[in-house]
Amino acid sequence: MTTGYTPIYRIMKDGVDITGQFNDRTLQIKxxxxxxxxxxxxxxxxxxxxDWRIARPLTGDVLGVWLGYVEVGMAYMGTFEIDDVTFLGPPRxxxxxxxxxxxNDIQKAPVIREFDNKSIGDILGQMAGQTGLGVSISEGLAGIKIPFKNQGVSNLHMIHELERLTGAVAKVVDGKLMFIKRDGAETASGVALPTLVLQPEHFGTWQVRYTAKPGYGQVKASYFDKDEMVRKWVGSVVGGEVGGPGLANKFGGAFNIGQLFNxxxxxxxxxxxxxxxxxRAEVNAQFDLAKGDPWIRDQxxxxxxxxxxxxxxxxxxDKATxxxxxxxxIKSNLECKAPGNGTNFEEASKEFMRPMPGELLGEYLRTHPNVNRDDLSREDIDAINQGGFVN
Known part of the structure; x- marks a missing residue:
């Protein structure tokens, strides 16, 4: 196992490696x-x-970014379209x-239309197609039918409304609209991902916060019964005791969603x-890793x-910086939440990734043949590290 690591990065523009133009200039990549x-x-x-010798960057430029180490390789961070250029000084x-x-391509202006008995796959496919985006949707979500829905908001707002409605994660990665189950521990193509196991030696600093928010025992939502012409309510019990005694069900009553569903x-x-x-809101954790590990991803x-x-x-x-x-x-900060359904991953997960103290996830993936990137589809690889285990 390598004990010392030399940080490196790569920046590509229009398929051309321009890292050499940045090596003496890059102060920070976040x-x-x-x-x-x-x-x-x-x-x-x-x-x-x-010395004001750098060619002027322009909004609209697209940069591909990798971070990693000489001894291990580089993890692909994604491609990013520059939408803000700021000149600062002093220093320059x-x-x-x-x-x-x-x-930035998803339509943000309001759209008036209706969806009648359309699946989420159909709705998102139509929205993505309007801007040339690809679509990758978890199979369990793509087939969910929306009996009827009026759209009077932007496509962006509509996508996030569907995200909240289904408990999904909606985001655009490299020109593809991803729509996957939140906390699902699997890729958009349905392949289960190994759970990462970390010990004290992996952390620099940490903070785990339990918040005594109103612990509703149940959530209720209403819909309009078109046959009986009345409003009816359904409920869902808040999940297991992830937050520990005194948090879940503290209030004991029901939280009523104001929106009337179809x-x-x-x-x-x-x-x-x-x-x-x-x-998820009951527990919020912040983990700063002892060694920056850009192979670790959100979700x-x-x-x-x-x-x-x-x-x-x-x-x-929930967020990896x-x-x-x-x-x-390289530094890595992980913002984490409790699993929404209260799952104990130690019992539920079938596979685990257990890097040794001081070992990077990227090195673990490279040296453990049981996690074989050649067995995974592009969507699977994207879900772990958005492009490749080790480049």
Whole structure:
């Protein structure tokens, strides 16, 4: 096992490796990989412009970004379309900010139309097709029928409304609209992903916070019964005791969703999705890794072990931030939540990835033949590291 790592990065533009133009100039590369909820993956690059000799960057430029180590390889972060260029000083610097390619293309102006007994796959396919985006939807979500829905909002708003309704993660990655089950521990093509197991030696600092928010025991949603011409209610019980005694069911009453849904099925899914959101909100964890590990991704399932009660347990990574800093190397911060359905991954997961203390996930993937990238589809690889285990 390698004990020392030399941080490196790669930047591509229009298929051309332009890393050499940045090596003496790059001060920082920060990549935020986020699990939907209206948030896009984002990249920020800070460049030293000390002598004003750098060619002027333009909004609309598309950059491909990799982060990694000489001894291991590089993890693909994604392609990002620059939508903000800021010139700073003193000292003279340029800051480039971009979002995942294609995320800016989704229509943001209101659209008036209706969907009658259409599946989520049909609806998202139509929206993505209007802007040339590809689509990758989990099989269990693609076939969900929406009996009737009026759209009076933008496509972007509609996509995130469907995300909330079904408990999914909706995000654009490299020009493809991804729509996968939140906390599902599997890819858009339905392949189960191994759960990452981390121990105290993997962490620099940590913070695990339990919040005593109103612990509703049930979520209720209503729909209009067209046969009986009345409003009816359905409910979903908030999941297991992930937050521990005193958090779940503290209030004991029901949380009522104000929106009136078009069918019983739609109301049931909305109630279940909101119940899972309450469970996630009970626990929020921040883990700074001892060694930056850009192979770790949002929505990756995680088990923390070897620490105390209250820290040990199952988490889902809601946001992974990987930052290359010229003076210090690569840092990784993981923002995690509890599984919405209260799943104990130690019992539910079939496969685990267990990097040794000081070992990177990228090195583990390279050296363990039981996790074979050649057995995975492109969608599977994207779901683990958005492009490739080790480049």
């Amino acid at each position: 990549v935020d990989l986020q699990a939907g909820n209206g948030n896009d993956d984002q990249c920020t690059v800070l460049i030293d412009d000390r 610097q340029i800051k480039l900010t971009g979002k995942s390619t294609g995320s 069918s019983k099925e739609e109301a049931e899914k909305a109630a279940a999705s909101q119940a899972e959101n309450f469970k 990756q399932t995680l088990i923390v072990s070897g620490m105390r009660d209250g820290i040990n347990g199952s988490y889902v990574i 990987h930052t290359y800093v010229k003076s210090t190397g």
